[in-house]
Amino acid sequence: MLATAMLATVVVTTGCGGDGEQTPPADGQALYEKPHDDGNTFACATCHALAEPTADGYTRPAHTIGEAALRPNYKNGQLTSFLDAVNTCREHWLGTTAFAEDDPRWLALEAYLGGVAEETLGGAQAAPLSFDIVDAPDDIMGGDHEVGEDTFNRTCIVCHGASAVGTERAPAIAGTILTGDFVALKIRRSGNAESAIYPNLTPGRMPFWAADRLSDGELRDIIAFLAMSEPVIDVSDNTGGERVDLSQDGAQEGCTKSHVLVGSSLTFSTKAHAVAGTATVIDDCTIHLDDFSFDGGGIDVHVFGGSDGNYSGGVDLTGNLVGNSFDGGDAVIRLPGGVSLDQFDGLSVWCVPVGFSFGDGQF
Ligand code: HEC
Ligand code: HEC
Missing domain, CATH: 1.10.760.10 (Cytochrome c-like domain)
Structure with missing residues (x-):
């Protein structure tokens, strides 16, 4: 697209040449x-x-x-x-x-x-120009989204249009799911990756912004602004119904989209009890399950977060799902209080007493 x-x-x-023009x-x-x-x-x-x-x-x-x-x-x-x-x-x-x-x-x-x-x-020689192509900052949080909208509409606007709706020069960014780290990388390193003149660029037609053209503070404000724009990729329930909320009591809400996993998806493998579907990280504390299936069987079955495919001792993200069957519907998991996306890189429909995965995948 x-x-x-x-x-x-x-x-x-x-008409060039042949007809006398x-x-x-x-x-x-x-x-x-x-x-x-x-x-x-x-x-x-x-x-x-x-x-x-x-x-x-x-x-x-x-x-x-x-x-x-x-x-x-x-x-x-x-x-x-x-x-x-x-x-x-x-x-x-x-x-x-x-x-x-x-x-x-x-x-x-x-x-x-x-x-x-x-x-x-007036005939004088100009001074030579020097500039620094710099890395994206490690810390991209803490910007001011209102200031960021103004900054965006003074800088990125030339190509991405007012409030990031897109122009014939560059795509819309408002409404897309992107990580803050990716936006920061585009700002600092985008360009012709084959270039000998500008080394270490990441491929793209968008030009990088050198250090003196946009400060890290302005970059953070822009990211805060972009994080406020709503996703346009369709994350609503494709059956027309509500997403089933599998979150625990007191789960987090209203998070920003700054984590590197935001926008990542996984597909559940099917190992037992008809587990299937995909999961997408929507923001720093929300995961959507789409076309999710599970027959509701087992003893004490939760969605667990784990790292490197290892779920024993993983993070419990939901209540017990046994007795609830899902047949290709959509659900949402909001992360429990105190849990962060840093703690896992994959999900499993995990049977706790047996220590067995009914189906899992990695972001
Ligand atoms: C997509 C953005 C883009 C377009 C379009 C573009 N440039 Fe550039 N140009 C750059 C960047 C980035 C640099 C290097 C950093 C800088 O000088 O700010 C640069 C550098 C230059 C420099 C060297 C400046 C110096 O003293 O080092 C000149 C001269 C120049 N461009 C002229 C042009 C001309 C003429 C055109 C149209 C044919 C053009 N550019 C089109 C992005 C662009
Ligand atoms: C000279 C035109 C130009 C300017 C100015 C510009 N961009 Fe871009 N940008 C592009 C183009 C073209 C693309 C698509 C090609 C690519 O990825 O490089 C793009 C892509 C992007 C993407 C990736 C979008 C995606 O869905 O993959 C992000 C993020 C982005 N720009 C952010 C910014 C921000 C933030 C600014 C202002 C600081 C900015 N751009 C300024 C031309 C521009």
Whole structure:
């Protein structure tokens, strides 16, 4: 689904050559402001402003390039040619090939950006730029979701749209189930994973945000905001009825979605008593069981959390299920007070007195 939505529009050009039409001269400003015919939906101006603060008030992921034509070097000193710097962006971010040095489009873009630099600097040389690509912080909790919405709507908005509803440049994030750690990784490390210029990126068309473009504090606020958005993947009961609540008394509710397991699913193996179905971690204290089956037999049977497939001595997540039969319905387990997702990585329909799993799986 996502991949299809992200495919660049294929621009079919007709009428060139054969019927006597002239190719219009390349317009440097348009090549800066608009997507390129042979590229994806990104323009230079999607990621770079010429100068800041910007007219629209947005902060874009990459640094300003109004002075770039007159910088002595590029990309932390790794490149000395302006054309090479721009071509890296063509290849890495616009998803197309490098400009040849005599390509009229390059000459037009160079003339435009050269003119902007000349105007800004009055003939002086620009200072070189340096920036740090950093790891996602270990601690991503504690942000302010209201501040985060404003921050999102000043930064990520350029591609993901207001309040993360998506645009032709990037998918919706509101309403998807993602872990906070994954969002943090996208912000800090997304890009062309093959890149020699930017090492250690995690694959994606989204550009990373260097340390000085977005602080860890802003990152936490954005994650707090995204965690408040409701899931759109359908977690309601697919039979139209209510989810059966298997939680113990005093179970937790209203948790954030920050744990690395949020969004993970497992499929129960069937070992005894017709156990089947899937389980999905919805937030830090909620697990949904879908299409869940269990014939209700046994002596004292609970859903247990365990690690590495080991459930004896695991964490008891429900009351005794014996006598309740489930035939492909949906249920919810909210974690008991004091229990956290850190304590297990899989679930079993566990027969306590015998120490036997009727069916289990790992997230
Ligand atoms: C998807 C985002 C994206 C797009 C689109 C993009 N760039 Fe970049 N560009 C970056 C990132 C990220 C960097 C490296 C970090 C930085 O400079 O902020 C960069 C760096 C550069 C640099 C080097 C800056 C320096 O001094 O080190 C230049 C020049 C540049 N881009 C020009 C362009 C031009 C011209 C276009 C349009 C053809 C373009 N970029 C399109 C993201 C993008
Ligand atoms: C220059 C455009 C651009 C900007 C700005 C941008 N993104 Fe993205 N983002 C994308 C694109 C394109 C994708 C899908 C491809 C990919 O995963 O890299 C994406 C994907 C993502 C994903 C993964 C979604 C999924 O379902 O897998 C997350 C999370 C995300 N972006 C968060 C952010 C946040 C937070 C910000 C602001 C700090 C931001 N993005 C800014 C373009 C952008």
